[in-house]
Amino acid sequence: MLDWKKASLVSLGLLSLAASLPLGARDRSAPRIDMAKARSKAAALVARMSPEEKVRLTWGIMPFSLAPNAPPLPVGVLPAAGFVTGIPRLGIPDLTETDGPLGIGYVMGLRGDYATAMPCAIALGATFNRQLSFAYGKAIGTEARAKGFNVLLAGGANLARDPRNGRTFEYLSEDPLLTGQMVGWNIAGIQSNRVVSTIKHFALNGQETGRKFVDVQISDKAARESDLLAFQIGIEIGQPGSVMCAYNKVNGEPGCASQYLLNEVLKRDWRYPGWVMSDWGAVPGLDAARYGLDQQSGAGLDKEVYFEKTLLQAALSDPAKMARLDEMNVRILTGLIATGVLGDPVAPGGQIDFAKHNDVALQSAEEGIVLLRNQAGILPLARDAKSILVVGGYADSGVLSGGGSSQVHNKGGPAITRVLMSQGAFASFTTEQYHRGAPLAAIRSRKPTGSVRFRPGRYASDAARLAAKSDLVIIFATQWMAEAVDVSDLGLPDGQDALISQIAAANPNTIVVLETGGPVNMPWLNDVAGVIEAWYPGQAGAEAIARVLFGETNPSGRLPVSFPASTADLPRTEVPGMIEFDPVLFGQQPDPGAKLYTDYNIEGSDIGYRWHARTGRAALFPFGFGLSYSTFEATGLATDGRTASFLLRNTGSRKGSTVGQLYLVKRNGVAMRRLVGFAKVELQQGEERQVKLKIDPRLLADWNGHGWSIASGTYEFALGDDAERIGAIKSVKLSSRNWRD
Ligand code: BGC
Numbered sequence: 001m002l003d004w005k006k007a008s009l010v011s012l013g014l015l016s017l018a019a020s021l022p023l024g025a026r027d028r029s030a031p032r033i034d035m036a037k038a039r040s041k042a043a044a045l046v047a048r049m050s051p052e053e054k055v056r057l058t059w060g061i062m063p064f065s066l067a068p069n070a071p072p073l074p075v076g077v078l079p080a081a082g083f084v085t086g087i088p089r090l091g092i093p094d095l096t097e098t099d100g101p102l103g104i105g106y107v108m109g110l111r112g113d114y115a116t117a118m119p120c121a122i123a124l125g126a127t128f129n130r131q132l133s134f135a136y137g138k139a140i141g142t143e144a145r146a147k148g149f150n151v152l153l154a155g156g157a158n159l160a161r162d163p164r165n166g167r168t169f170e171y172l173s174e175d176p177l178l179t180g181q182m183v184g185w186n187i188a189g190i191q192s193n194r195v196v197s198t199i200k201h202f203a204l205n206g207q208e209t210g211r212k213f214v215d216v217q218i219s220d221k222a223a224r225e226s227d228l229l230a231f232q233i234g235i236e237i238g239q240p241g242s243v244m245c246a247y248n249k250v251n252g253e254p255g256c257a258s259q260y261l262l263n264e265v266l267k268r269d270w271r272y273p274g275w276v277m278s279d280w281g282a283v284p285g286l287d288a289a290r291y292g293l294d295q296q297s298g299a300g301l302d303k304e305v306y307f308e309k310t311l312l313q314a315a316l317s318d319p320a321k322m323a324r325l326d327e328m329n330v331r332i333l334t335g336l337i338a339t340g341v342l343g344d345p346v347a348p349g350g351q352i353d354f355a356k357h358n359d360v361a362l363q364s365a366e367e368g369i370v371l372l373r374n375q376a377g378i379l380p381l382a383r384d385a386k387s388i389l390v391v392g393g394y395a396d397s398g399v400l401s402g403g404g405s406s407q408v409h410n411k412g413g414p415a416i417t418r419v420l421m422s423q424g425a426f427a428s429f430t431t432e433q434y435h436r437g438a439p440l441a442a443i444r445s446r447k448p449t450g451s452v453r454f455r456p457g458r459y460a461s462d463a464a465r466l467a468a469k470s471d472l473v474i475i476f477a478t479q480w481m482a483e484a485v486d487v488s489d490l491g492l493p494d495g496q497d498a499l500i501s502q503i504a505a506a507n508p509n510t511i512v513v514l515e516t517g518g519p520v521n522m523p524w525l526n527d528v529a530g531v532i533e534a535w536y537p538g539q540a541g542a543e544a545i546a547r548v549l550f551g552e553t554n555p556s557g558r559l560p561v562s563f564p565a566s567t568a569d570l571p572r573t574e575v576p577g578m579i580e581f582d583p584v585l586f587g588q589q590p591d592p593g594a595k596l597y598t599d600y601n602i603e604g605s606d607i608g609y610r611w612h613a614r615t616g617r618a619a620l621f622p623f624g625f626g627l628s629y630s631t632f633e634a635t636g637l638a639t640d641g642r643t644a645s646f647l648l649r650n651t652g653s654r655k656g657s658t659v660g661q662l663y664l665v666k667r668n669g670v671a672m673r674r675l676v677g678f679a680k681v682e683l684q685q686g687e688e689r690q691v692k693l694k695i696d697p698r699l700l701a702d703w704n705g706h707g708w709s710i711a712s713g714t715y716e717f718a719l720g721d722d723a724e725r726i727g728a729i730k731s732v733k734l735s736s737r738n739w740r741d
Helices: 004-009 035-046 121-127 130-146 176-191 220-224 227-238 259-269 306-317 319-339 354-368 439-444 460-468 496-506 541-549 609-615
Strands: 082-084 095-099 151-153 196-202 215-217 242-245 275-277 370-374 387-391 398-400 416-419 431-436 451-455 472-479 510-516 530-533 597-599 632-639 643-650 656-667 670-683 688-694 708-710 713-720 726-734 737-739
Touching (some): 121 130, 121 176, 121 354, 130 151, 130 354, 176 196, 176 227, 176 670, 196 259, 196 319, 220 227, 242 259, 275 319, 387 460, 398 541, 439 451, 439 541, 451 460, 496 510, 510 541, 530 541, 632 656, 643 656, 656 688, 656 726, 670 688
Parallel strands (some): 095 151, 151 196, 196 242, 242 275, 387 451, 387 472, 510 530
Antiparallel strands (some): 370 530, 398 431, 416 431, 632 643, 643 688, 656 670, 713 726
16 A cells, blocks of 8 residues: 555656656647746745645635525635635735636626637547647636636546547547647647646546446556546646546546556656646545645535645644645646746736637637538538528527536527526536527528528427428537536437438438537438538537538538447447436435446447447448548558658648548557547648658557557558548558657
8 A cells, every 4th residue: 555655755856857758759849838947946935834834725615605505705716616725925826716628617607707618629629720729728728817717627638438428528539649639739728828727537537427436447558548648648748737636436546546547647657747636526535645636626525625634634743744745735836837827926807809719719610510411512502592491409599508617608698598407506507508699690691592491490390391391401409418417328319310300301401510519320311411510619609600501611620539320339338327326416426335337448448439440330420530612632651650741632622621640550460540640731722732740659559567569560551531431551660669658
């Protein structure tokens, strides 16, 4: 068992290495911050702290309560996700923490303000655009600072291991490289405002059902090659000041008291220099400090505030515990100093250029939209279609957003709030909300002649009768997802599949616009002419959808998750625990005896498209898939296994962007599929561009228990239009290589 002395030494002395790790093929092109220098300043500050001051930064409150008799907040504290009291004597500010990651969280409207509502993270993942991820992060980080927040609880980096996970929309993709790169650039963008970003929820937080007690089973190898690799790449690129640990257990250890995740992987192997904050209500006891937790967040949600008086008493009676307490403070201050929070205090009331941020929201939404089907060139829409019928999805009012702590309110608040649960403290948390900005109005404004009519879609027979009389039908179909609640299957809820089928039978010129948090099945696919996936497109979503429909922008999104043909093709046919554990429990353990295990060793590191490749079951739409109004070609792959180059060409008749995708398809004769590089490139009609990529060697390697190993032999690579449509194979001989992380 780990003793407190060893716990306090984990990572000490190793940190100077962090800034000098070899760059290799790792993507470090985002702005760098000097964590090692920050650490020595932090240590000097900690040396000046009294014992009582040492338990000031180690815990925080949730500065709002939904309970009617809750005590008033400390004066001047903004309602938000978290608050940690600072030490003014030492120039250490209060930590003011807001959610994240899709904009500044609205906390049930308690502040009465608004913020830019960005598209959800999976939409950002679909852009495959690192620079855009940086711009998105920069915008929300600016808003955090202007509103007086210095910690943004952003950086959702869990992989879409199960597409029914209710937070799929808050995460970027199912792939470790794509997630790691996109989240890393996003965090760098946030922190360019001299505020801290987290990366969360570390780790393997792959389902919301029973999230506070589910015990996920996974081997070290499978974890390192998948979910942990995503975090590792994200941390290398983004250098987040803090890592938020997860609610779930991993192989029996609570995420926020996991010797394996926190002390061994994060702090020892990755030499992570910042601090680990807990998720809200995820701290099992004081011992969590020994296992690597540095700060107890939202401490009122735990059974006790372990990291204040109890921690102080323990530290005063034992030098090893005091050393660990010092280290906790050094880490918190390292994160704050490195990101610039300490030198540049935040204050509420700053100016926000909402128009500029709306442009970022619009670009992200547009580039995130994936054109999935376009029969006979039905899209882009002809402006002279005589009659268009728009159906469903509250398209006359707004666009869907995901629920939970990431919920943002843009100006004016939601256009529609659909109550799904009327009882209990979390009832307002569990409402289906539609951002203002109506797709119907955006379509009408582009359609000077002919009629555009609307039907809510509650009565399929009525909508189908009108569909038969229209030239064209656009159905808006929605799937609401939210924190703490998984979806039970990938069907569209509320009878929308039947609605679409009935309308498509009445009029084959039917286009479906999906606003979903992740993959859905499409039993009606062959009966409709067009499908676009717009995800939860944020406050500029209506414009973005209309611009894609009418061809003002050429769609360039690519699926960051596989769309399986059926839930039967997933590693697990059901989300474990969904039947037993009621979602109104919000993931809590109903009684101490209740147990829940999820076996991630079934798929191991073969998540999403890798699982489809392994089982040979083709996806309905594979990872990386996305159509355009133009056509592209990727040719001339040359690679030595370390770098790769190829030519991308626009062979169509209009400007557009494509995503070059490079896959490892075989290792020594064993078929596999791993994305090892990607590049998003905009090309004029007829233009071609040579693209060069570095290949991260970890994507070619196996985790060997102590580090990475590349076995000598033949490695086969191919360019892919997506994870299933693969081009010519290029074989490379590689010699064996082993390295530690
Ligand atoms: C969520 C976190 C969030 C925190 C604070 C938790 O329930 O899991 O993602 O940052 O609450 O709101």
